[in-house]
Amino acid sequence: MKRLWAQSLAVALVMAAGVATMLIGLGAYYSLSETRTAYYDRTQFADVFAFAVRAPKSTAAEIRQINGVAQVETRIVKAALLDIEGFELPATGYFISLPASGENTLNRLHLRSGRLPGPGSLREVAVSESFAQAHGLQIGSTLDAVLNGAKRRLTITAVVLSAEFIYALGPGDMMPDDRRFGIIWMREPALAGAFDLEGAYNSVTLRLLKNAVMEDVFQSLDNILERYGGEGAYGREDQLSHAFLDAELQQLSAMSRILPPVFLIVTAFLINMVLARLISLEREQVGLLKAIGYRPTEIAVHYAKLVLLISCMGIGIGFAAGTWLSHGLTVLYTKFFHFPYQIFVASPKLYVVAAFVSFAAALFGSMRAVAGAAALSPAIAMQPPAPPSYKRFWSGRLQPLKHLSQLTIMVLRHILRWPVRSMLTTLGISLAIALLVSSLFSVGAINYMIDVTFDRTDRQDASFAFGEARPAQALQDIARLPGVLVAEPYYNAVAKLSNGHHAKRVAILGKPEAMDLSRVLDLELKPVALPASGLVLSEALAKKLHIERGDTVHAEFLGGNRIEADIPVVDIIQSYVGLMAFMDMKALNRLLRQGPRISGVNMLLDPAQSDAFFAAVREQPALSALALQRVSLAKFQETIAENIHIQIAVYCGLATIIAFGVVYNSARIQFAERARELASLRVLGFTEYEVSRLLLLEFALLTLAAVPVGWLAGYGLAFALVQGFQSDLYRLPFIMLRSTYAYSALIVMVAVALSALIVRRRVTSLDLVSVLKTRD
Template sequence: MEILDRKLLRDLGRLWAQVLAVALVMACGVMTLILALGATRSLEETRAAFYERYLFGNVFATANRAPEHLKAGLTAIEGVAAVETRIVKSLILDIEGMVEPAAALAVSLPDFGEPSVNRLYIRRGRLPEPTRPGEVAVVETFAEAHGFAPGDTFGALINGKKRQLTITGIVLSPEFIYAIGPGDMVPDQRRYGILFMSRSALEAAFDMTGAFNDVSLTVLRNADMDRIIEAVDERLDRYGGAGAHDRDDQISHAFLQAELDQLQAMAGVIPPIFLFISAFLVNMILSRLIALEREQIGLLKAVGFSSLHVAWHYAKLVIVICAIGLVIGGIAGSWVGGALTRLYGEFFSFPFLVFAHSADLFFIAGAVTVAAALAGAASAIRSVVVLPPAVAMRPPAPARYHTLGIGLGALHSVFSQLTTMALRHLWRRPVRTGLTTLGTSFSVGLLVTALFSFDSIDYMIDQIFFQTAREDAAVTFAGDRHPDALRALADIEGVMRAEPFRQTPVTLTNRHVELRMVIEGLPRQTQLSRVLDVDAEPIVLPSSGLLLSERVADKLGLRVGDAVEVDFLSRENLTVSVPVAAVVQSYVGLTGYMNIAALDRLMREGARVSGARIKIDPDRLDDVYDAVKQTPGIASIALLRLSREQFRATIEQNVVISIVVYSVLAVIITFGVIYNSARIQLSERARELASLRVFGFTRAEVSSVLLVELGVVVALAQPLGWLIGYGFAWSVARGFESDLFRIPLVVDQATFATASLVVIAAGLFSALIVRRRIDRFDLIEVLKTRE
């Protein structure tokens, strides 16, 4: 070991607290990078493996009732590898011990052999036998929510008939990694399940012999997806085909993709912040160390060390700090990343997890961290290289200060000499003061980013559940019905109000932009499902015209008064041009509304309802649930009252985790920045502060100089941090925005205040640690040495 390396080790030992503070900031950057990218890769590989092994479809389509012989035509489409026709139906379940009705999607399995598309992974038991119509396989999440095991039974209302079903197996499907019930905001595994039954059982139950209403296709590599989708639509159009789509519009895939996109976005935003701050901290520490060792540097050069040799000595210090950060961050990142992957694996139903071992990630993280730190150190190291030894051996020229640009009198009348000292010191190094402020403001910003989710979710819950969807339950019929069906529902004892809705799949076209979505027809003056304008004011539905959500209007480039082409997918060749009557608010899905009477007119089928939203007397909830379980023709029921709770619980759980993580990161940044700048100020000004002690200033007075400096930085960092936080929150809200949902950008004042309080507390804590050093000043030692 070189003698200089011994010096390096001793320097590290002496500066351990500062080194650790910087290394921790670096570690956060490395950790978030490895965690986010590592988990994304693991989940992507897991998903890819699951999709590939279990033949997840590439194209999906539904129809009302298509003859089975169409399958040959679908298989013949160029580029199609395999076709699986199925019967898929909604059921109402009656599960023992569960008061409210559960809903399920029944999916048929071929009577012979495995499906050629969307195969099942059998966790336990076996698939149902075609000869036993009462047998079902259920998805694992649903089974777990009810504690079901093979052999257990539950009741179901199948096409109006009550049946007892027996579970034969517990399965996972690449199609339902994320399963969400109709009308629900978040998955509720207890109230919504996926059941797999034999084709012959469903054919018999729904009178679908020789027919199908759902088809999935896999395609060959390099197949032309658009042409395949077009060809499928052509063949299904006559049978009520609702338009084929690829994986992007497949609910489970789209949700999973949105989640992965967010994870990946985190890797793009958070680590650079940490790298920037650590580069700045490295610069601060190294500049100070080099200033203190000026004479030593001169000596080393005088005795014959080359400039590069001395520079390399200081670069090594930086590299060692990086190494500490990398080790801590690497271990923490792998560990937390693994845990996160497992958490996702549980949340989404994967049969197995593929952990992507990414040695390259560590290498990338290492290279990026070292590069950022050395970039931060560059100016300090450069000063070592250019310092001539003769100059280095002389003491540096005294620090030059300037007045603050305001009159002397003005300053003195407001501030004491101690405060003037503090302010001038800040002013003397505007870049450093600016960067320290910026670093601290990032902490505030991160906290605002974490905390704003609460505000937005609260706002969203209020908007969705109290302003818009004010019903207790939404009942969907099995197929559109005559409005009389509404009366049957309204007659159930305990139902206080029932409002109809009609939903129909459409393709909206404006110039070259096409959008597949659902239009919902609502009564003119809805009470239970209100439509709000962009300012959150309720709208009375006009007697004609389409109301589109902001996202739909944006995507299609439409404004109020423009005409849009509406192609009704459930009716063959029915395309009409409809004017946009209003742009409305919506946080979930792609939505469009119309007056139900206007929709009926356009669709030329007479009055029809798809379902109803109902208000239930809270005392008679159980009666209504019972009645629903007995009522034929109800395909599914979404319980908004329960959704609300589930929504809050699910989202808050995720939000709390992210708030804890962000808070820890913010506190580490604050500590790293404030502690280091306080230590450096103390080192630079030890003599000055000790002199003050000699003149009879108390410890508290002397500390106040330092505290005022830090206080100014922390105070300046607050408004800047709020601004940065608002910007981050905006980009997070944008990042979340997808066709499935979006979150509103709402940041309460309390959020800014909380973020500031946490950072101020962390700053104060760091400053107090440094204050203890002022208390232990050796006055004589300091006065005898020359700066």
């Protein structure tokens, strides 16, 4: 153990990386989902959500009668533009009503500071913590909001958190931007007055009994709200904040399924290598022990103890690093997602499983070597092993390799003499490369996604959403605003699309015939002209509904006249964000039997006139939300860049651990086995440099062989990750850049070179005299 400590440590580190990734992935997964569950329970987070245009409060009693409903809360939810002093951009406020007095029964707020707005107060509000922090708003601060066309100054009395907005994404945004999107709670009478909703509501949330049948509740609720412009009920899985958190959890679980096995495979291989070497060094002792009557099992147990020791070291380091890192990750998540507290679950079961799996991998790796030691016959074990016999790898007089130097031939013959070991070393190095490919590829993939989404598909600088759909003439009002270069309308209608039992609630986006800003691209990313009738679905939605081009999908429009129709799917297109369904705007309006209406406008802006534009926007009564795609993109890139840097650092570290573990161990063993040979070369007058080259050349060749294998394995690993990361909200395109391959290979090459160079230093300290005096 003493003379093997550095090698044992290298093995233990690889094992620790496996244990740690298991703990980080699963630990953060459990912590995050536990925290979410606890938060949901304590704040009575609703199970079902529905919106309507204007429903009388009397319907609440009816809803309460639905089978399976435990609690009902009606409320008013409206978006409105905010004007915050010192912030040049208009922000969007998402206004939610609190009961006239007291607390909500569902979706309760978690009070961070202050007190809820006074009963019946018209100007007091509670604001979401992240928004308050982004603007330095405190209890007593004021902000202006344009509520239904009337500007009102509001005073903050509370800073709160809500389980409904753990992930608070503004309309049209890719990434939460706390400066431009805030959630604001007001007493119901104040909002009802502002939006002419006295005695009525436009949003209802339900908490269900355990035995409730979700689909039946949706149906009953939709039936009640149908008359009042109901937009269709949906459950948590379609609630934006919940869905994003789900996608994140899914990624964590995908990561913890894919990464740890890589490390455990390498661990098994390294244990095998180190033990085989140790046993070959201790042949004589093994022979002696067997000669004096030790049983094979006792010999096996002796070596198994070493495996146990290395495993304990690896598992111990892995536990410490994994606990620390997964705690760190949980804290990071708590900040990114707005939780009031975090529950860090250090589940003993998880630790036991991680330890057990790792130890099993180590034992598996040790099996062959230990069995070999146990099977050694004492007489043979006490003789030195037979000299290795080599074969020429060419025959006859043709000597294609005769131009190679003898040193190079030595390297090649040595690699071929131990093909299994050479192959496993190559495999180990290639796994390090694969790990990097599977991580670094996301940089290219995300850039590609940004390019497709922002530069090719949604090219607008900004887009407005009206509170309610408006006649097509509204476009002219927007086009006339200062700084608007191009204005392009859109209309969206919420519908339940179904194909047999496959159904999905989506917004069908109607686009004008001549669309140039927000476009629809086909699978080859070429602009698609929307047909005069029929639907165009994104690939992800089509897959979800099991629909192909030419099939017909049943659409049930929620809200308005609740029209149902069978619509042909005329094309399948590419989109990495959301589940998209497109239709020609005129066709959509026609289908809904209504005159031309628009829900919002996409715009190209003149940057020189942005001040005038923003000033004009603040005076527009009809606008409820303004999305700034370019600002959103910048925020997106900023967040991604931060995460990617951490991710790259972590993966480079892990890949280096693998490369180091494999190469350091191989090189040490090689060095020990070939010390005599290397010393002979030194005696013959070869310089240190020449002798080191012999050692390094072998690793260079093995690394070179590992590169294509690593690329291939990385390709597969990345593909598995992409599949694991897919969610309704976004998908990572599977794009492999050449630079990804190049960097992955380069980083591992550097790690290999450094590990080999550490061992190379031993060439300097070779004791020529004593090595030559002893027989092998």
